Amino acid sequence: MSFLYSIAIQITGLVLKGLAPFNEKLKKGVFGRHETFSILKENINNTDKTLWFHCASLGEYEQGLPVFKALRTHYKNHKIILSFFSPSGYEIRKNSPIADVVVYLPLDTKQNARTFLDIVNPELTVFIKYDIWPNILNELKQRGLRAILISAVFRKNQSYFKFYGSHLRNALFAFEYIFTQNENSQALLKTINYNNTSVSGDTRFDRVSSQLDLDNNLPFIETFKDNKLCIVAGSTWPEGEAFLTNFINTYQNLDVKFIIAPHNIKDTQIHHLKDNLQCKTVLFSEKENSNLKDAKVFIVNTIGILSKIYNYADIAYVGGALGNTGLHNTLEPAVFGIPIIIGNQYSKFPEAEAMISRGGMFSVSNQNAFNSCLNQLINNEVKRLQAGNKNSQYVKENMGAVIQILNYLRI
Numbered sequence: 177m178s179f180l181y182s183i184a185i186q187i188t189g190l191v192l193k194g195l196a197p198f199n200e201k202l203k204k205g206v207f208g209r210h211e212t213f214s215i216l217k218e219n220i221n222n223t224d225k226t227l228w229f230h231c232a233s234l235g236e237y238e239q240g241l242p243v244f245k246a247l248r249t250h251y252k253n254h255k256i257i258l259s260f261f262s263p264s265g266y267e268i269r270k271n272s273p274i275a276d277v278v279v280y281l282p283l284d285t286k287q288n289a290r291t292f293l294d295i296v297n298p299e300l301t302v303f304i305k306y307d308i309w310p311n312i313l314n315e316l317k318q319r320g321l322r323a324i325l326i327s328a329v330f331r332k333n334q335s336y337f338k339f340y341g342s343h344l345r346n347a348l349f350a351f352e353y354i355f356t357q358n359e360n361s362q363a364l365l366k367t368i369n370y371n372n373t374s375v376s377g378d379t380r381f382d383r384v385s386s387q388l389d390l391d392n393n394l395p396f397i398e399t400f401k402d403n404k405l406c407i408v409a410g411s412t413w414p415e416g417e418a419f420l421t422n423f424i425n426t427y428q429n430l431d432v433k434f435i436i437a438p439h440n441i442k443d444t445q446i447h448h449l450k451d452n453l454q455c456k457t458v459l460f461s462e463k464e465n466s467n468l469k470d471a472k473v474f475i476v477n478t479i480g481i482l483s484k485i486y487n488y489a490d491i492a493y494v495g496g497a498l499g500n501t502g503l504h505n506t507l508e509p510a511v512f513g514i515p516i517i518i519g520n521q522y523s524k525f526p527e528a529e530a531m532i533s534r535g536g537m538f539s540v541s542n543q544n545a546f547n548s549c550l551n552q553l554i555n556n557e558v559k560r561l562q563a564g565n566k567n568s569q570y571v572k573e574n575m576g577a578v579i580q581i582l583n584y585l586r587i
Contacts, residue, residue: 204263208280216295219277225254228298232307233262240304242382242578244274284309313350325354330361377577384511392487400468406433408489411504416495419546425454437476497521513568536566
């Protein structure tokens with residue numbers, strides 16, 4: 177299996193290079209990985225003590241951030257290396273203040289694993305949730321270097337638990353300890369005789385809870401909202417935006433404000449969304465020269481402020497679960513105690529299942545269901561407030577993962 181895996185990685189590398197000229201995201205990843213070793217050599221000396229944090233993408237970075245911050249504070253004399261596999265994580269967090277060096281993770285060949293660890297030689301490695309790379313992890317284990325996996329989630333149908341998954345399965349044993357999000361994941365690890373585990377929960381609960389301690393004031397959003405009921409649609413994709421525009425155009429007489437923060441903020445996508453709206457709409461980039469109070473829709477064509485914008489929401493819609501892109505972060509709005517609407521593709525997101533079962537989140541699959549759900553929440557204040565309170569309570573009940581991890585590390 178090791179041989180077949182190595183061939184697959186080599187083929188993947190060739191395919192990515194071949195497709196890169198035709199895809200901007202792939203191009204960034206291929207170029208970024210080409211630069212990884214030179215960046216590391218320029219910034220790390222043989223005498224440096226280091227920690228290494230690895231995230232697949234932006235979501236895993238946000239998930240690990242409270243642990244990263246604690247380690248950054250404790251290990252003041254260490255250099256911290258942060259790696260991403262996906263351009264969507266690297267491009268947004270390449271200047272992260274919690275790291276001294278941010279790079280793309282090189283493709284998981286044996287030679288790349290040796291070269292990477294020859295340079296970095298981390299005293300502690302922290303992987304978030306998944307993104308298990310056997311050659312790198314096995315090299316860590318052979319060198320006797322410490323590694324932990326946090327906020328891990330496993331499912332029975334994954335390769336680790338199949339007869340053909342020995343190569344991936346063995347890689348898990350490079351972690352000296354695995355902190356799982358739930359008991360099912362811990363039970364699955366025990367079926368392969370991995371026993372150094374505990375159910376710590378999801379560090380994202382600690383991450384989003386810390387948002388309440390920050391200054392979430394955005395004066396321009398306050399001006400736009402104008403003390404009216406406000407629906408915030410975060411991380412939207414075209415299928416969800418179609419529902420939103422249809423609703424807004426159909427119910428123009430409702431005295432309600434809408435904020436839409438698309439996942440894709442390319443100009444063509446933003447202007448297509450704006451052109452489909454039959455009411456006064458202002459873009460974030462136009463806000464300085466616009467009368468925000470008179471606008472009904474505010475489109476956020478920038479990144480980095482959505483978590484603050486949720487502070488102004490009375491109802492939230494979170495994108496990703498109407499298509500195949502994956503549900504985006506629903507805990508960000510939940511912490512502010514507001515009801516949430518999502519699509520119907522959420523089976524891999526336990527937090528969504530939990531909030532739906534508790535009555536704080538609502539799943540829709542078509543335009544009529546979306547309209548009906550949103551109208552009920554707009555017109556029924558009691559239902560709206562009760563649902564929101566259930567979500568904030570859910571977040572509070574599930575905090576504490578970070579403390580367990582730091583206690584294990586004796587920090």
